[in-house]
Amino acid sequence: MNLQEKIRILAAAAKYDVSCSSSGSDRANQPGGIGSAAKAGICHSFADDGRCISLLKILYSNHCIYDCAYCVNRRSNDIQRTTFTVKELVDLTIGFYRRNYIEGLFLSSGVINNPDFTMERLVRVARELRQIHRFNGYIHLKTIPGASSRLVKEAALYADRLSVNIEIPSEGNLKMLAPEKDYPSVLSPMSLIKEGIVQYKEERRIYRHTPLFAPAGQSTQLIIGATPDSDRQILSLAGNLYATQNLKRVYYSGYNPTNLYDSRLPAITAPPLKRENRLYQSDWLMRFYHFSVDEIVNDAHPDLDLSVDPKLSYALRNPHIFPIDVNSADHHMLLRIPGVGPKSAKMILAARRFRKLNSHHLRKIGVVMKRAQYFITCHELPTATIQELQPERVRSMLTMDLRKQSLPNAHQLSLW
Amino acid sequence: MLEYLYDGTFAGLLTAIFHAFRRKEYPDVILRPQGQRLLFATTHTVETDDVMAQRVLNGIERYGGKTTCEQLLHAFLSQSDNVEILILQYARELFFQKRPIMADLGNSFVLQIHKLDRRVLREVQRVLMFIRFERSADGIYFAPFAPKYDVLPLAVGHFKHRFADQQWAIYDTLRDYGFHYHGKRVEQITINAPAFSRDSGKLSVEMEHENEDDYREMWREYFRSIAISERLNPTLQRNFMPKRFWKYLTEKRI
Numbered sequence: 001m002n003l004q005e006k007i008r009i010l011a012a013a014a015k016y017d018v019s020c021s022s023s024g025s026d027r028a029n030q031p032g033g034i035g036s037a038a039k040a041g042i043c044h045s046f047a048d049d050g051r052c053i054s055l056l057k058i059l060y061s062n063h064c065i066y067d068c069a070y071c072v073n074r075r076s077n078d079i080q081r082t083t084f085t086v087k088e089l090v091d092l093t094i095g096f097y098r099r100n101y102i103e104g105l106f107l108s109s110g111v112i113n114n115p116d117f118t119m120e121r122l123v124r125v126a127r128e129l130r131q132i133h134r135f136n137g138y139i140h141l142k143t144i145p146g147a148s149s150r151l152v153k154e155a156a157l158y159a160d161r162l163s164v165n166i167e168i169p170s171e172g173n174l175k176m177l178a179p180e181k182d183y184p185s186v187l188s189p190m191s192l193i194k195e196g197i198v199q200y201k202e203e204r205r206i207y208r209h210t211p212l213f214a215p216a217g218q219s220t221q222l223i224i225g226a227t228p229d230s231d232r233q234i235l236s237l238a239g240n241l242y243a244t245q246n247l248k249r250v251y252y253s254g255y256n257p258t259n260l261y262d263s264r265l266p267a268i269t270a271p272p273l274k275r276e277n278r279l280y281q282s283d284w285l286m287r288f289y290h291f292s293v294d295e296i297v298n299d300a301h302p303d304l305d306l307s308v309d310p311k312l313s314y315a316l317r318n319p320h321i322f323p324i325d326v327n328s329a330d331h332h333m334l335l336r337i338p339g340v341g342p343k344s345a346k347m348i349l350a351a352r353r354f355r356k357l358n359s360h361h362l363r364k365i366g367v368v369m370k371r372a373q374y375f376i377t378c379h380e381l382p383t384a385t386i387q388e389l390q391p392e393r394v395r396s397m398l399t400m401d402l403r404k405q406s407l408p409n410a411h412q413l414s415l416w
Numbered sequence: 417m418l419e420y421l422y423d424g425t426f427a428g429l430l431t432a433i434f435h436a437f438r439r440k441e442y443p444d445v446i447l448r449p450q451g452q453r454l455l456f457a458t459t460h461t462v463e464t465d466d467v468m469a470q471r472v473l474n475g476i477e478r479y480g481g482k483t484t485c486e487q488l489l490h491a492f493l494s495q496s497d498n499v500e501i502l503i504l505q506y507a508r509e510l511f512f513q514k515r516p517i518m519a520d521l522g523n524s525f526v527l528q529i530h531k532l533d534r535r536v537l538r539e540v541q542r543v544l545m546f547i548r549f550e551r552s553a554d555g556i557y558f559a560p561f562a563p564k565y566d567v568l569p570l571a572v573g574h575f576k577h578r579f580a581d582q583q584w585a586i587y588d589t590l591r592d593y594g595f596h597y598h599g600k601r602v603e604q605i606t607i608n609a610p611a612f613s614r615d616s617g618k619l620s621v622e623m624e625h626e627n628e629d630d631y632r633e634m635w636r637e638y639f640r641s642i643a644i645s646e647r648l649n650p651t652l653q654r655n656f657m658p659k660r661f662w663k664y665l666t667e668k669r670i
Contacts, residue, residue, distance in 0.1 A: 004630075004637050011641040029577050036578045042544050043656070045667055047643035050652025057642060095631050098557060098582060099549045101666070256646055271646060350519035361522045 104138030
C-alpha cells in the first residue's frame with residue numbers, strides 16, 4: 001500500500017477526534033532545529049466541514065483489539081486496516097511542516113497487541129521528531145488507556161499536549177458500549193500527568209532549565225448523544241475535570257452514526273449539532289465567564305435549552321440580578337449580561353474610565369445590543385428591561401427574531 | 417478647504433502631522449499621491465523629512481508608549497479612506513492629554529484606530545496561516561501571496577524564527593516585492609522575470625523539486641479525508657478561509 005493510501009485511511013479514521021488546537025505552548029526554535037510553537041496556536045486550513053486543520057491529525061494504526069460500539073475502528077467493523085512505520089510518519093510530519101501546511105502532529109492510534117506496545121510506538125515517533133530532527137513544532141499525543149506510567153511520563157517529555165479520551169460521560173454506559181474499558185484505566189494516566197505537571201512547575205521555579213513536561217497540558221473528549229446521559233451529567237463531569245485534573249479543554253463530539261446495526265446505540269441519521277453547540281457554549285461559560293455548573297444546569301433544568309443559548313437561559317431564569325449598570329458593575333457581573341463577551345467586558349472596563357458609556361458606545365464597542373438591551377442600564381434614559389417586560393416576553397421577543405432570520409429558506413406558496 | 421499632499425509613506429504622514437502643528441492649521445484631508453483631489457482647495461505639499469517624522473514619533477512614544485506607535489502604524493497600513501486624518505486627530509488628542517488614550521474606546525476616532533489595528537493584525541495572522549511553501553529545484557521554499565494590506569514585513573519575523581534552518585522566500589505578487597531568507601538574514605527582493613505564474617502563484621514545472629508533487633498530492637489527500645461528510649459546512653469554511661486566498665492554497669487550488 002502506498003503512502004497516499006495510508007494517509008487516506010488513517011486520516012479518515014482519526015477525523016472523529018475533534019480536538020485540533022495547537023495552543024498553550026511557546027516552545028522556541030533551538031539553533032539548528034526546525035520549527036517553533038505559537039502560544040495562541042495557528043490554524044492552517046479549514047476542511048470542508050468547516051473545522052480547522054492545525055495539526056496533522058492522524059492515527060498510527062487503525063488496527064484495534066477493542067470492540068467499542070461507538071468507535072469506527074472497532075474490531076468488529078469491516079474496514080480497511082493499515083499501519084504507518086515510524087519513519088513514514090516522521091518524514092511526513094517534517095515535510096508538511098516545512099511547507100507551512102501544519103503546526104505539528106496530533107498522533108493517536110488504535111490499540112495494537114496491547115496498550116504498552118502501542119504507546120511505545122507513539123512515543124518513538126515523538127522522540128525521533130524531537131531528538132533526531134530537532135523538531136520544535138507542536139506535538140499532541142494520545143495517551144493509550146492502560147499504558148504503563150513510564151511510557152506516559154516519557155511521552156510528556158516530548159509532547160506539548162497529551163490527551164486521553166473519556167468518550168462516554170458515565171461509567172455505567174461506558175461499560176455497556178465498551179465492555180473492555182473502564183474509568184480507572186482512563187483516569188489514572190490523567191492524574192499521573194497532572195501530578196507531573198504540578199511537579200514540573202515547582203521545579204521550574206527553582207531551576208529554569210527543567211526539561212519541559214507537557215507544557216500545553218491535557219485535554220479529553222466526550223461523545224454526545226450516543227448514550228442517554230443528561231447535559232447535567234456531562235457538564236458536571238467536565239466541571240469536575242477542570243477543577244480536579246486541571247484540564248485545558250474538554251471537547252464534545254456529537255455522535256456520528258458510525259455503527260448502524262448495534263441496538264445499544266440510538267438510531268439517528270445526523271449528529272446532534274445543536275446540542276453539541278450548546279454544550280460548547282456552556283463550556284465557555286465555565287472557563288471564561290466565571291459560571292459554575294449549577295448555574296447552567298441543575299435539578300430543575302437538567303438539560304440545556306436548545307432554543308436559546310445557555311447564558312440567555314440563565315438570565316431568563318434569574319431576572320432578579322438585572323438590569324446591570326454597565327458604568328458601575330464589576331467584571332464578574334458584566335460577564336453575566338447576555339450580549340457581552342470577555343472582549344467587550346474588558347473594553348467596557350477600560351473605556352468607562354474616560355467617560356460614561358451610553359448604548360451608542362456599547363454598540364460601537366461590539367456589545368450585541370439586540371440581546372443586551374433588556375438586561376442593562378447605561379448613561380441614558382431608562383428603557384424597558386426584563387424587570388418591566390417579564391422573562392417570558394423577553395424570551396419570545398428574542399426567539400422571534402431568530403425565527404425571522406431563518407425565514408429566507410421558506411418559499412412563498414404559488415397562487416396557482 | 418485645506419489639503420495636504422504627502423508621498424504615501426508613514427514617515428511622510430508623520431512629517432505632515434509635524435507641518436500641521438508648526439503651521440498651526442488643521443487640514444481637511446491628507447492625500448496620498450493617488451488620492452482624490454478636492455475641487456476648490458488650498459494645497460500644501462509635504463516633503464518627507466526624517467528628522468521631523470522622528471520627532472513626531474518620539475512624541476507619540478513618549479505619551480502613548482510603543483504600543484500606540486505600533487497601533488498607529490498598523491492603522492496606517494490599512495490604507496483605509498481618511499486614515500491620515502484619523503491619525504492626525506489621534507496625535508492631537510494624545511499631545512493634548514499627555515497620557516495614553518488607547519483605552520478611551522468611547523471616543524470615536526480612538527475606537528476606529530483600534531478597529532483598523534485589529535483588521536491589519538488579522539491579515540498578518542492570515543499570512544502566518546495561509547502561506548504555502550513549494551520546494552524549488554535549488555532547494556528554496558517559495559511562497560507567493562497577495563495580502564490585502566502591505567503586511568509582509570510584519571510577518572517575516574515569525575518565519576525567520578520558525579524556519580531558521582531552511583532557505584525560503586515569500587513574495588507579495590500584488591505589490592511586487594518579497595523577502596528571501598538565506599540561512600542568516602532576511603533580505604528584501606524584487607523578482608524581474610518570475611518563474612512562477614502570477615495568477616496561480618504556482619512554480620513552473622521545471623523549477624519544481626522532483627518530489628514536490630508527491631507532497632502536494634498527499635496533503636490534498638489528507639485534506640479530503642479529514643472532513644466529516646455528515647457535517648459539510650461550506651459557508652463556515654469560507655468564513656474562516658475567504659476565497660481570495662484559495663489560489664495560493666495547495667489544498668484548494670485546482
